[in-house]
Amino acid sequence: MIEEKKFDYNSLIGFVLIALILIWMLYQNAPTEEELIERAKTEQVEKAADTTTTPAETPATPVVTETTTQEPASDSLRMEALKNQLGSFAYAATLPSATEEVTTLENDILELKISNKGGYIVEATLKKHKTFDSIPVYLIKDGNADFNLQFQADNRLLNTRDLFFEPSLTQSGENTILSMKLKASENQYLEYRYELKPGEYMLDFAIQTQGLNNIINTSNPAEALWQLKAHRKAKSISYENRYTEMLWEYEDGKDDYLGQGSLTEDDARDVTWIAYKQHFFTSVLLTDTPFKTAHFTSENLVEDEEIDSLYTKNFVSKFPLEFKAGELSYTMNWYYGPSDFKILDGYERNLDEIIPLGWGIFGWINKFLFMPLFTWLATWITSYGIIIIVMTILIKIALSPVQYKQYLSQAKMKILRPEIEEITKKYKDNAMKKQQETMKLYSKAGASPMAGCIPALMQLPVFYALFMFFPSAFDLRQKGFLWADDLSSYDSIAELPFYIPFYGDHVSLFPILASIAIFIYMMMTTGQTMQMQQQPGMPNMKFIMYLSPLIMLVFFNNFASGLSLYYFISNVITIGIMLVIKYFVLDEQKILAKIEEKKKQPKKQNRFQRKMSEIMEQAEKQKQIQEQKKKK
Template identity: 65%
Template structure:
């Protein structure tokens, strides 16, 4: 599986979380691609066209005279037959089960409306993935007599039937009663996934084999969430290629890419996705994504516009593709159950971060939320468990800090004694650390060990569909920001509202940093290094701004996590660690001969040789 790229927000979050952990123990994170200067419109992708009055597009012919018939025949050639049928009108056929409602238009034979029956938007409107012409599916090909056909402008004849409990809709674009291009939709009970096939019969001599048959799929994503910027950050075009690798377009104003052997293409709108899958991989694919949010302060209908072009291969002069459509939640469990690698649509993080989410946090959170009374309580319980599991790491970190604190007077003596000889001072300091069994790095390593866990959770909460529109305390939606006050103006990078959970999390982080580094910060300040006190104040402020528009479930986690960590630190400090015993132990270690490792010995030899060379001069 190809590793996912960082988007801007994830990259900022990664470095912010990692930086905080390392700064805390120092004395003891969307790719940020600037949008290229491209055209303001997607030239390769037409916006879904409005109805026109041309003879080719809007000729309804239930009582057509011979002149009109001849005109249509001249315009459409053999496909003019389709415009003479009773189905040549803007009627729709409905397919519905208990989770999904679809309307399929005669014109174009494609889904003109797709509605989630069990979900609402942030303002209580039904969730539509397709409505009012925001999407289209078109086959573009050339006939043997040189005419260019676009199926989105043609009229299909519908036939609705049942096969067991399944609804089967055949949409035929006819050349004659026995020659046609056919779309077949099969809807199953309780499923977001439809079977979909494209096939032709008797068109061997109608479709030109010397020109490409292209499938063009376009969609403009509707806004569904309270925060347009937050939803847009997780709205993107993704695809799978070459037997399991996956990739996606970034967050730029206009992005495009190509790939080979495409097995599915997904238009992800944060918590809902439209996905086209195929049993026969498409040889190539071209993808375009355009950001439609020009100003986040202005209310908008759409987030991004997506377009895909996929070539279809003729076999024996005919088309025969078995595919699927998925219109439904971007829910890891639902997508994973299809066993088509669709779980990669959910952005759980690359590498070890995704592994932790898939095999630890997702199943564990599902277990907790299955019996606890609310998702907020499930987050708190999961936080407690995570902090308990990581408490040995916290203990080692604090123990290292305590050792360094005990050694501080002796280090100060060495600094004063060898203040004019930096190399000798370094040598003696390393000897002291070695004899005492202490190391400044032993405090940083535990922090680094925690980064995969913290970043995995940073990816988990924004992608957890279960949190969508689930409230806790004053937050009415744990998948979006909580609001305790609306501002009459917008603060850059902060927003037009005040969220309480990020404030509480920032305060908790500040207290934790004061406990771990505040007392010795200025004493450890090295010439030429950044002002550590400034960093200590800046970090919580950065967290406050960064999380104000993020999921309140994530801020709740960090708030509770830091409260628990503060509690664990207090217990370690006053009930477990005795600094006098540590000091006595260090003094005993200093009296014992210490066997140096090969690396340490080599480093010491190098430093001694350098010192000797310096003295000779």
């Protein structure tokens, strides 16, 4: 039988009683009003302690009354301090642009960064070029440059490098314009204006003022300073430093430069451009209004060539900017780019003088002969090593008639050698008579020792011009050939664990090959002279024969491999031409027959020869008279 469940009233009464008991207990344990006040105080103290120890977690609540009374006072004091320091230009320091932020100005080949502080270029990057260790070419970076104007304003001496400019970047067609204004108010300012065009290394630059004639002391010029520490960019710091220099143009087209001393200075007037050349890269400041005067300083920063240096030279130029009608107004240009003759010459500002192609006739030969020839060959040949070889062959072929004359003279002297030796023995005690008879022999035979020197001297301008050309050819930079990875630098095939003075810490192969070729050439040309009896006062030809290759080996070890390649190929071709002339062109028997025929012909002396003969005869008579007096 199933028991039916019924509602249990006793259980319900029990639950109600328990609930009532709990409520009563809570009521009895509730804190009094005094206890609540005390607990609140305790919690407030603990909260204050937490706020003091962990301000980041619980920020303090600002007191409105203190803020509203202190901030205006702080701003007022700051503004007063700025005015005491900067005068009217304190306004510029209160603008949002009063930071060291930079504005980028760039095109497809050049990137410039201009800082608000100072308003000048603090970074200049050539986008399409790398250094020897494959990093971008920075002409300006990491504080290595400075451009500053110093002037008097409100009885204070101010420097723009310490002041803040307000940037404004705009476009004018394809050109990008950056205006940097150092403001004394919204309508009173000093402005640097930069304008960069597409595909250009040169940018327009202007310095101008507006409404500052009552602020700046315009009775004295503003003193401008441009400084640059030249970054190292080549493998050989000694070689790069040799071509790193400061140049300038002055007085309507004249140009000058500072030498390679440890510290050199110079002054110039009416300067139209200043260039800081770093072998293959150059920074130039040009002005339409010449600087009335300028002072230049160049300091060599490479104290020890064995130690890798970050900088090569420190350049500083100082020049005044004069006020006209109370304002500054100078139209200028900046150039940051390659030391490339074609690019610099294209600006038609005489900037091609920056490239050291040689002075006088040497520069003319390079500009109007070798430069066009090199450029023309580059349009047909892609390998610059082959271009050097072809160019050398063409030059040697052009000079081969001169070399033929030189070798012909040497052949005549070789044939006359027995007779000259006989004269020397016969008149060994009478130098004057020996000289007379020797000259008679030369005259009858139609030979002259100077005939071999003149062709050699005629070739010197060509050799020196090429010596200047190859190290300055920008197109050779980072162009490889055979084992040389850069024809504008040395071609190292082995690194030495030590440094040899004048030689370096590596071994270059092209100078070794060139030295061998020069030695063989010297053996062929001086061997005949060495076989002749050494005349008093004549240089030791054997010494010269060994000295020339040694100079090539030692000093050209750090030179451009393109130059060493030229000397190697040039001497190899010269040796080949001499062998061809000797064995296939000249016939010594025919030369001897012509000499004998000339001896038989009556020789007429010109006025100069007659005069020289008379002088020598008189000298001989005077000598005989003196000897007779000594005997008495």
